[in-house]
Amino acid sequence: MMYRCNAVATDKSGGMKQWSTLEAKDFLQSISSQYISTLTDILQVKPEDNILDIGCGPGTMAVPLARIAKSVTAIDTSVGMLETLKEEAEKNGLRNINCVNKFWRDVEVGIDITDTYDVVIASNSINLLGAKEAGADRKQLDWDLSDAIAKINTLKGKNCATMPLLEHKINDVYELLGRQYSGFPDHIIVHNVLFQMGLKVGVDYFVIQDNKVHQNRLLSERVSWILNLNNTQRNHLEDTIQRRVKVSDRRLQVWSLIQWIA
Numbered sequence: 001m002m003y004r005c006n007a008v009a010t011d012k013s014g015g016m017k018q019w020s021t022l023e024a025k026d027f028l029q030s031i032s033s034q035y036i037s038t039l040t041d042i043l044q045v046k047p048e049d050n051i052l053d054i055g056c057g058p059g060t061m062a063v064p065l066a067r068i069a070k071s072v073t074a075i076d077t078s079v080g081m082l083e084t085l086k087e088e089a090e091k092n093g094l095r096n097i098n099c100v101n102k103f104w105r106d107v108e109v110g111i112d113i114t115d116t117y118d119v120v121i122a123s124n125s126i127n128l129l130g131a132k133e134a135g136a137d138r139k140q141l142d143w144d145l146s147d148a149i150a151k152i153n154t155l156k157g158k159n160c161a162t163m164p165l166l167e168h169k170i171n172d173v174y175e176l177l178g179r180q181y182s183g184f185p186d187h188i189i190v191h192n193v194l195f196q197m198g199l200k201v202g203v204d205y206f207v208i209q210d211n212k213v214h215q216n217r218l219l220s221e222r223v224s225w226i227l228n229l230n231n232t233q234r235n236h237l238e239d240t241i242q243r244r245v246k247v248s249d250r251r252l253q254v255w256s257l258i259q260w261i262a
């Protein structure tokens with residue numbers, strides 16, 4: 001099954017939009033500490049384990065897991081995210097994280113990474129791993145979720161991916177803007193891709209409380225970033241959201257947990 005997605009943030013020339021270091025830091029700030037502790041408990045990482053974290057972002061899981069594991073290999077296409085991860089590793093005195101700055105589908109197994117890990121995780125990233133920049137100027141986005149998942153399955157190890165179930169009311173905001181939101185592939189799609197590959201896959205859910213107050217500002221910032229809105233448009237959007245979209249102060253986050261062994 002080939003799943004194509006057109007809801008990813010792109011830059012003006014059509015490539016994948018890059019996170020600045022500031023945006024990466026903001027992203028890390030917005031993550032619930034309960035998310036990290038819950039996933040850490042689920043993964044049961046041991047001191048002798050080597051971990052692969054694909055789409056690692058600012059080190060959300062890579063840094064806490066590196067405190068427990070022997071090594072973490074962290075892959076991300078964003079320089080800003082990896083810079084933030086490295087700063088966090090430095091702050092924590094961690095020397096066992098190895099970063100690879102590539103699109104997952106461009107990573108060369110046997111060269112950039114080895115083929116054996118104890119745990120392979122894609123935390124809040126698996127639906128993006130199908131993307132890579134292609135074409136002569138590498139500015140067209142090519143999507144192939146099956147290819148990305150098949151590549152994960154060439155590795156030896158226990159695989160785990162998480163995906164959020166309740167988006168930050170993002171579809172309501174698109175509606176306000178008169179735009180259609182065709183979201184990312186959800187966990188059912190990821191499950192079905194794995195199932196079609198003949199793999200036994202377990203899907204579970206966990207619910208956590210946001211520890212940050214999710215304000216309307218954060219929501220309008222995210223959407224403005226994705227849609228490249230200018231300041232005037234962004235202020236207008238923030239105003240409209242303020243009046244129209246209810247984002248409660250204390251929200252629940254529902255996450256799906258997809259686990260399989262290839």
Ligand SMILES: C[S@@+](CC[C@H](N)C(=O)[O-])C[C@H]1O[C@@H](n2cnc3c(N)ncnc32)[C@H](O)[C@@H]1O
Pocket residue numbers: 031054055056057058059060061075076077078081102103104105122123124125128129130131132
């Ligand atoms: C939503 S963030 C999640 C970050 C982190 N894993 C977490 O749990 O907070 C998704 C990350 O995946 C990265 N990413 C997106 N597409 C990618 C791809 N095709 N290959 C590698 N990394 C990718 C982005 O740059 C971003 O840092």
